[in-house]
Amino acid sequence: MNPLVSRLAERLRGRLGGRRGLVRSALELKKLAETVVDPDRPLLVHIVPIRRCNLACAYCNEYDDHSPPVPTEEMFRRVDKLAELGTAVITISGGEPLLHPDLCKIIERIKQHGMVCTLITNGYLLVPEQIRALNAAKLDRLQISIDNVNPDDVSKKSLKVLDRKLRYLAELAEFEININSVLGAGVPNPEDALTIAKRARELGFTATMGVIHDGDGGLSPFGPRESAVLREFQALDGFSITRFNQSFQTNLATQKANDWRCRAGGRYLYICEDGLVHYCSQQRGFPGVPLAQYDRARIHQENRTEKACAPFCTIACVHQASAPDHFRHNQTAGQYSGNPHDKGLVQLRTR
Numbered sequence: 001m002n003p004l005v006s007r008l009a010e011r012l013r014g015r016l017g018g019r020r021g022l023v024r025s026a027l028e029l030k031k032l033a034e035t036v037v038d039p040d041r042p043l044l045v046h047i048v049p050i051r052r053c054n055l056a057c058a059y060c061n062e063y064d065d066h067s068p069p070v071p072t073e074e075m076f077r078r079v080d081k082l083a084e085l086g087t088a089v090i091t092i093s094g095g096e097p098l099l100h101p102d103l104c105k106i107i108e109r110i111k112q113h114g115m116v117c118t119l120i121t122n123g124y125l126l127v128p129e130q131i132r133a134l135n136a137a138k139l140d141r142l143q144i145s146i147d148n149v150n151p152d153d154v155s156k157k158s159l160k161v162l163d164r165k166l167r168y169l170a171e172l173a174e175f176e177i178n179i180n181s182v183l184g185a186g187v188p189n190p191e192d193a194l195t196i197a198k199r200a201r202e203l204g205f206t207a208t209m210g211v212i213h214d215g216d217g218g219l220s221p222f223g224p225r226e227s228a229v230l231r232e233f234q235a236l237d238g239f240s241i242t243r244f245n246q247s248f249q250t251n252l253a254t255q256k257a258n259d260w261r262c263r264a265g266g267r268y269l270y271i272c273e274d275g276l277v278h279y280c281s282q283q284r285g286f287p288g289v290p291l292a293q294y295d296r297a298r299i300h301q302e303n304r305t306e307k308a309c310a311p312f313c314t315i316a317c318v319h320q321a322s323a324p325d326h327f328r329h330n331q332t333a334g335q336y337s338g339n340p341h342d343k344g345l346v347q348l349r350t351r
Contacts, residue, residue: 028116028140031088036324039303040266040296041086044321046093046281047271049075049106053096055122057147057155059187062281063095070273072102076109078275081291083113085299087269091118091317095273098125107137116140122157126165128172135174142173145180145210149192159196170203177205183226183253184211184314190229197233209233211252211314222253248319257311261331263322265302269294279307280315306331 035041049070053063082090090110097103098121110117118141119134134142146162147155169177179200181193197207209230211222222230230253234246251258264270264279265287271277275291278284279302289298303325313319 027114031114031116035086035088038086039325039328040300042082042088042269042299042321043267043324044089044091044317045082045087045269045271046091046317047075047078047082048094048273049092049097049100049103051095051273052099053094053122054099054124055096055156057157059154059182059184062093067095067273069100069102070275072105074275075102075106078271078291079106079109079113081294082269082271083115085294085296087115089116089118091120093120096122096125098130104133104137107134107139111138118143120145123162123165126168128168131168131172135172139175141176141178142169143178143180145182146196147182147187147192148189149195152188154187159192159199163199166199166203166205170205178208179205180208180210182210183230184222187226190226193229194233194236197236209249210316211249227253248316252312252314255312258313258319260310260319261322261326261329262307262310262313262318263303263325264307264318265305266299267303267325268318268321280313280318282313282315283307283309304329304331306333308333 032043035043051062051064051067052069053060053065056063056065079090092103092106097119100106103119107117107119117139119139120143123144123146144162144166145157146159147157149159151158151161166179179196181196183190183193193209197209200207211230230249234250248258248260250256262279264283265277268280269277269291270280270284271291272284276284277287277289277291277294279286287298287302307313
């Protein structure tokens with residue numbers, strides 16, 4: 001067997017089939033099960049340790065080029081608070097989280113509380129030393145979004161640039177790896193998504209595809225090429241780890257509303273660099289409550305608040321976090337007082 005292939009196979013067995021991988025999977029399932037049965041605990045929280053990013057993708061509105069990292073002790077306090085709320089999974093995103101000088105310490109803090117920790121990165125800063133540090137911190141899962149095969153004016157997150165980083169990960173990483181490609185928002189070569197997915201598979205990674213919003217947070221309609229790529233990707237056996245989301249994505253691609261109950265603000269939280277809780281990255285300001293003041297009563301309220309943006313929402317992670325409670329509770333539509341730190345709920349109707 002080719003030495004590189006042999007090393008890749010060994011790494012894959014270590015991540016997915018070894019004793020450590022089995023123990024980790026069992027602990028994750030236990031944590032998720034504990035959270036699912038209690039509707040007033042967050043299933044998934046995105047937390048931002050730094051808003052700054054080293055790239056400037058045209059479709060993204062979740063970064064700047066100047067913000068300092070959140071102080072490490074403040075990040076510890078936020079992680080501790082999320083543990084107190086009973087959170088199952090914390091995803092660290094940005095900006096570009098690898099720009100935070102104490103990222104591995106933050107991961108270690110999450111793991112000390114028994115929570116699952118995942119990381120979303122553009123991958124540019126991954127080097128062997130960083131990957132080994134993430135191993136030592138006990139990171140559970142890493143996702144890299146790759147938008148095209150070659151860099152263009154929309155995105156520099158290209159397979160050509162990042163393939164060496166993927167090979168580092170395949171050889172060294174002890175955590176699971178997912179490669180996410182995207183359709184929509186002006187990506188000029190949608191067929192690249194299939195090339196990216198196949199390369200991910202070659203390296204022993206999982207692959208997903210996202211229907212993305214544009215720079216204004218809106219949904220851009222799909223053309224024939226994008227629609228064809230989405231259908232072909234969904235037909236590739238074993239590629240997507242979010243297959244139950246296929247109808248969700250297909251509806252978005254055809255401008256058809258999805259009928260679901262968004263549990264953002266409850267089951268799903270987005271914590272910005274300022275420590276405020278938002279429904280998601282595209283609804284910053286709602287509810288806009290400091291995490292330090294968040295409690296289970298607020299989670300209970302937000303889980304039962306209808307979100308007007310839900311029918312055409314493109315954010316798959318919110319959909320996934322909300323799915324276990326689809327039939328659990330009705331929701332009431334809310335009208336807010338306008339105070340960014342105390343948006344009082346007025347019940348209007350039930351659906």
